[in-house]
Amino acid sequence: MTTTPSLHEDQPQLSWTRYLGFSTDAKVIGIQYIVLAFFFFLIGGFLAMIIRGELLTPPADLVDRTVYNGLYTMHGTIMLFLFIFPVLNGLNNLLIPTMIGAPDMAFPRLNTAAFWLVPVFGFLLIASFFVPGGPAYSGWWSYPPVSIQNPLGHLISGQSLWLLAVALSGVSSIMGAINFVTTILRMRAPGMSLFRMPVFCWTALAAQSLQLIGLPALTGGAVMLLFDLTVGTSFYRPEGGGDPVLYQHFFWFYSHPAVYVIILPVFGVFSELFPVYSRKPLFGYVYVCLASFIIVGLGLIVWVHHMFPSGVTMWMRNLFMFTTMLIAVPTGVKVFAWLGTLWRGKIQLTTPMLFCLGGLINFVFAGITGIMLATVPIDIHVSNTYFVVGHFHYVIYGAAVMGIFAAIYHWFPKFTGRMPYEGLGKLHFVLTFIGANLNFLPMHPLGLMGMPRRVSSYDPEFAFWNVLASLGAFLLGVSIIPFLLNMISSWARGPKATHNPWNAIGLEWLLPSPPPVENFEEHVPTVxxxxxxxxxxxxxxxxxxxxxxxxxxxxxxx
Amino acid sequence: MTTTTPQPLADHGAGHGAHGNHNLTGFIIFLCSESVIFLAFFSGYALLKLSALNWLPDGVEGLEWRTPLINTVVLVSSSGTIVLAEHFKAKEKIWLFRAFWLLTMAMGSYFLYGQALEWSGLQFGFTSGTFGGTFYLLTGFHGLHVATGILLMGIMLIKSFLPGNYVGGEQGVQATSLFWHFVDVIWIVLFLLIYVWQG
Structure with a gap:
């Protein structure tokens, strides 16, 4: 394997087998998270390919309608709980300790436990494909009354496994969040006050605070749903006096902030990478840091905008429309800060920079459709149509996943000691950017024309845009091939990376590539x-x- | 508090697990997060109750509040006894610490006994509409926390007999005590919501 040049010549050669077992080293856990997340990404992506294959033609001819319900439910669940969250926790594990000069996370064993829960609930979720009745089919948000139907009467159904997996995912995320927040608050290098901390750590702190505040509400709501489903309580059953809309409150109180849990670290990645590749200081550093926490505060009081058509009162609609639109302010602060950073910079179009720029363009587009969706009259019109699907895929794939790819290409040399190949990287970028836009842009006209989401057959008048979207999806499917090729081949025998191949500024770039087990050990530099x-x-x-x-x-x- | 602020890994040889003592910080963050789950249950309870047409199931008049009130007094005073225990530990009177610690455990156990007694005398179950469901959910989930608190106290009590017991591990006692106050505060809110607000 790779030789490890380090300050400590006595350090033993590390075998790659450490990635297969229980490790308490944040850098090993980080890579474990990312690799496992991409394994699930392939599964979730495969489901997306079947979905788009089904939607290539108007009739439901590829899969059965009930199977289709399970497909989109599992696609959403896998991508969120088994891909995005784990991959971001992987980045947190790699970047937070190295960026703040800590030897490891505050609670290494808790970190190990949090990671190993991921394959456990991943297994439970995938196993639900093979139980009688198939996987959960009530969509990734699992609204009652659909989600409390148990036609076969088995205790172990797709839906109960789904709930168990989501609850375990919550436990794992809370364990991770406690660890990340404590590490950032207590283990920074000497001289690194909060306002000398890299923006990625600010955004990670903001995102993990959201996890801590929001996730327990979802867990509580999910426990009540599980009781309704399995032991016959009636929290959400109208016939027993329950209220199905209550579940929607619990669900969105977490799941809307969850979007910020996903996008905030990506804002952090943008804020790290734009200065490096335009060779200029980050414009408005302090405002970018503070904007993250304004987003946290506002992000917690917007959830009802998902429920405009669910029978909420008019004053609530108006209030939540207002708060939702306010979020555009701190987000706009960030976008303008990035543009200010790029302005008259010496822009270097490396692979990570291309992914950042593409991600930013997609994000601004998603922000505009977001404002449209926040407007009550428009939302009621397009709610549950492909317009919504297009909007959030622009956020999640167009911005967040592209930001994650940018981060992976940027920090790959630091943590593997090898350089990724630029050619394959740029090919990956071109395929991803075109694929994502070709896939998700047609969903907007489809939604405005009135095509509902979660249907496997549709009116032939929608065929044109659906064919385009499916072609885009298949392109996205292909785009992952150069990425995987690049990662595997460059890690195995790519050119050796120096400690700072991008001429970047940051504590992590003052470490050898790859960094020794305990980073700076006792020689932490003073910031x-x-x-x-x-x-x-x-x-x-x-x-x-x-x-x-x-x-x-x-x-x-x- | 901790005696040494974690200078970036003073003792390198110990490797992982020796990275300073942040247990209390982590535990406080955990408690903040845990309080949200109760907040969710409380607000769910209030919403369901406010919108209910028939809140009480047929044949149920309301909740008797004498046993729960005694329970409340016991639990709230146990927050005092645990403070006293901590006080004696700080003065290094280890036996008095153990005595008051054990007393707190006994009061916690009495609370659980009283709760079990109340449950066994009720004519409704957890499937008796949203009233029954939320009642058992809230009291059960809180009782689970009381049991966890007693378990934590038991572990800390055993640790006090081990040689070199609390060296570097004082935060365990502090964390347990914090947890106990947390359980106490949650109970007061719960008592007000379920037993006092019956109208």
Whole structure:
């Protein structure tokens, strides 16, 4: 395997088998999270291919209608709970300790436990394909009354496995969130005050705070749903005095903030990468940091905008329309800060930069349709149509997943010690950007024309846009091939990476590539300035020149 | 509090698990998060009750409040005894600490006994509409926390007999005590919601 040049010549050669077992090392766990997440990404993506294959023609001819219900339910659930959250936790594990100069997470064993819950609930969720009655079929939001039907009467049904998996996912995420927040609050390098902390850590802190506040509500709601489903309580059963809309409140109180849990770290990635590849300091650093927490505050009081057609009162509709639109302000602050950073910068169109730019364009588009959806009269018109599907896929795939790819290409050399291939990376970008837009843009006209989501057959007048969307989806399916090829081949025998191949500024770039097990160990540098001092010539830490000279000497002798 | 602020890994040889003592920080964050789940249950209870046409199931007049009130007094005072226990621990009077710690455990157990007694005398079950469901959900989930608190106290009590017991592990006692106050506060809200607000 790779040789590990490090400050500590006595360090034993690390075998790749450490990635297969229980490890308490955040950098190992981080890679475990990411690799496992991409395994589930392939499964969720395969389901998406079947869905788009079905929608290629108006009649329901590829799969049975009931199977189709299970397909989109599992596609959404897998992509959120088994891909996006784990992959982001992987990035958190890799980046937070190295960026703040900590040797590891605050609670390494808790970290291990949180990771190993992922394959457990992943197994439960995938296993639900093979139980009588098939997987859950009530959509990823599992609204009652559909989700409390149990026609076969078995205790173990697709829906009960789904609920169990979601509850376990919540436990795992809470364990992770406690760890990340504690680490960021308590283990920063000397001199690194909150306003000298990289924006990625700010956004991770904001996102994980949201997890801590929001997730228990979903868990509580899911427990009540599980009781309704299995032991006959009537929390959500109208015939027993229950209220199905109550579940929607619990669900969206978490699941709307969950969107910010996903997008905030991606904002962090944008804020890290735009300065590196335009060689300028981040424009409005303090405002970008604070905007994350304004998004947290506002993000917790917008959930009812998912329920405009669910029979909520008019004053609630107006109030939540207003708060939802307010979110555009802190988000706009960030977008303008990035544009200000790019303005007159020396822009380098590397693979990670391309993914950031593409992600930003998609995000702005999603933001505009988001404002449209926040408007009550429009929302009531397009609710439950493909317009909504298009909107959130622009956020989740167009912005978040592209940001995650950017992060992977950018920090790949740091954590593997190898350079990814630029050519394959750019091919991946082109296929992803075209594929995502071709897939999700046609969903907007479809929604405006009135095509409902979650149907396997549709009126022939919708055929044109559906064919385009399916072609885009297949392109996205193909786009993953150069990515996987790139990752596997460059990790195995890519060119050796230096400690700082992108000339980036940050504590993680003052470590060898890959960093030793405990990062800086006892030699944590003292931070003396704000991050992103590109073009200013100011050092980030004390004795920076000396640290860099040592790293270069080491690389030369290795 | 901790004696050493975690200088970036003073003792490197110990490897993982020795990265300073952040247990209390982590535990407080956990409690904040855990309070949201109760908040969710409480608001669900209030919403269901306010919108109900027939809140009480047929044949149920309301909840008797004498046993729960005694339980409340016991649980609230046990928050006092645990403070006293901590006080004696700080003064290094280890036996008094153990005595009051054990007393707190006994009061917690009495609370659970009283709760079980109340449950066994009720004429409605958890499937008796939303009233029965929410009643058992709230009291049961809270009782689970009381049981967890007693278990944690038991572990801490056993630890006090081990040689070198609390060296570097004082935060366990603090965390348990915090948890107990948390359980107490939740109970007060629950008591007000379920037993006092019956109209």
């Amino acid at each position: 003396i300035s704000r991050p992103y001092g590109y073009g200013t010539g100011l050092p980030l830490v004390e004795h920076q020149a000396e640290i860099e000279r040592q790293l270069i000497l080491q690389e030369a002798s290795a």
